[in-house]
Amino acid sequence: MIPEIEYASKAEIKSFQVEKLKDLLLYLNTNSVFYKRLFNTHKIDITTINSLDDLTKIPTTSKDDLQQYNDDFICVPKNKIVDYVTTSGTLGDPVLFGLTDNDLDRLAYNEAISFACAGIGPDDVIQLMTTIDRRFMAGLAYFLGARKLGAGIIRVGNGIPELQWDSILKFKPTYIIAVPSFLLKLIEYAKQHNIDLNTSGIKGAICIGEPLRAQDFSLNTLSKKIKEHWNIELYSTYASTEMNTAFTECEQQQGGHQHPELIITEILDDNDQPVNEGESGELTITTLGVEGMPLLRFKTGDIVKAHHKKCDCGRNTMRLGPVIGRKKQMIKYKGTTLYPPAMHNILNDFNEVEAFVIELSHNSIGTDEILIKIAVNAPTENLLLNIKNHFRAKLRVLPKIEFSDKKEIQKLQFPKMSRKPVMVIDKRK
CATH class of the missing domain: 3.40.50.12780 (ANL, N-terminal domain)
Structure with a gap:
């Protein structure tokens, strides 16, 4: 064929x-x-x-x-x-x-x-x-x-x-x-x-x-x-x-x-x-x-x-x-050009991370900000530190990362009418 x-x-x-x-x-x-x-x-x-x-x-x-x-x-x-x-x-x-x-x-x-x-x-x-x-x-x-x-x-x-x-x-x-x-x-x-x-x-x-x-x-x-x-x-x-x-x-x-x-x-x-x-x-x-x-x-x-x-x-x-x-999801963050898949790959390294969503926004001076919400079974300071160190080592920059409720993340991932999970929420103008 x-x-x-x-x-x-x-x-x-x-x-x-x-x-x-x-x-x-x-x-x-x-x-x-x-x-x-x-x-x-x-x-x-x-x-x-x-x-x-x-x-x-x-x-x-x-x-x-x-x-x-x-x-x-x-x-x-x-x-x-x-x-x-x-x-x-x-x-x-x-x-x-x-x-x-x-x-x-x-x-x-x-x-x-x-x-x-x-x-x-x-x-x-x-x-x-x-x-x-x-x-x-x-x-x-x-x-x-x-x-x-x-x-x-x-x-x-x-x-x-x-x-x-x-x-x-x-x-x-x-x-x-x-x-x-x-x-x-x-x-x-x-x-x-x-x-x-x-x-x-x-x-x-x-x-x-x-x-x-x-x-x-x-x-x-x-x-x-x-x-x-x-x-x-x-x-x-x-x-x-x-x-x-x-x-x-x-x-x-x-x-x-x-x-x-x-x-x-x-x-x-x-x-x-x-x-x-x-x-x-x-x-x-x-x-x-x-x-x-x-x-x-x-x-x-x-x-x-x-x-x-x-x-x-x-x-x-x-x-x-x-x-x-x-292309529309390209992020200029602290002098580094990033795309969300690079962040997905790092988060996939951690078995503890059950769900995540990446939120992009502009700060008060108009530059890009990244907030990563993650859901884990047992949140600890040590795990958060580990994930942050991984980001620093792989991407050379550290976005803001916070623990969040799994149900809240799933709600964000599956808005009404969605056929596939939304992993990136872009609030930038």
Whole structure:
């Protein structure tokens, strides 16, 4: 199930993508109110876009554009939309996406080749530990992808360790799809109920929503904790509703592979110019083959690093490293630039920390402040000192850290309408 284009040379991949890009530009110029207006306003002749480098002639699209002009992005009549989803709205109002029948087929294809990338085949059974409802694209994508691949799927939904283990023991899945920190809850439940993790038949986990690796692809604290107890392969996958596409690790686990027939990627600096190879920047994407709501040069808000060296799996496609952080959540703190994932990783070092939330605000002189609220079973001054020393050693700065009630933190993490935990509350103007 691995497309030939992924093994093609870099030059062949580029020329293949240029042809797909020309088709997209024509489609947008005909069907998209937003992009037609953009081309007219900036006097862009789409026939002059003849290479991927020419993309820089076109202004980028932001989340603000999507929120402000949502309907203008939809390229099909309403009766062609068969599925409605919304973004999670982590950094603002959710955006509506309408998918056509063809878009659902494309979504299934994307997930099937992503599963195949991680070594999952038609003989496997996948247990889905994420929601498939609540206007959530990912759960539906996993279901459709497994079906397209010919693999079995068990739709358990999120949470409820008891039901997850009941399903694992009953149906014998070989792979699971889950948020990595939830795997720790499954490990804890298994220990309490004398379930042998390593004879459960699970070969691997496709992990979503939280990073598994450091920038050099070594396992981070969270992954090490999982693998200490459960001898399974952990695969990162990165996606978003706006992309309609996933970047999933292959068995080499050296970053998520791009699918060239589905997406064009750029890594841009603050001036919307491509960064030098090896530098980090904002992931900017152009979707290929999307009918309902295609996007051109859309800035995802995620800071990443691209890896271009041929992968040992044989693919020549670009790979994305772990997300360094969300651009809007960048913190300038006492002369140091920080992103919340670096703080998550430190807190994951402590088994005593049961829950946490990071609050960002501005102080009276307008500079960034950080308050980390943590819940632990038995709060002691010694533990707090330990955590603070860890922050000093790893980040060279010390944010304000305080003990808090677990229920209070969970309330902050799961506001009304939330589909996933909110780990960062940004109160900055």
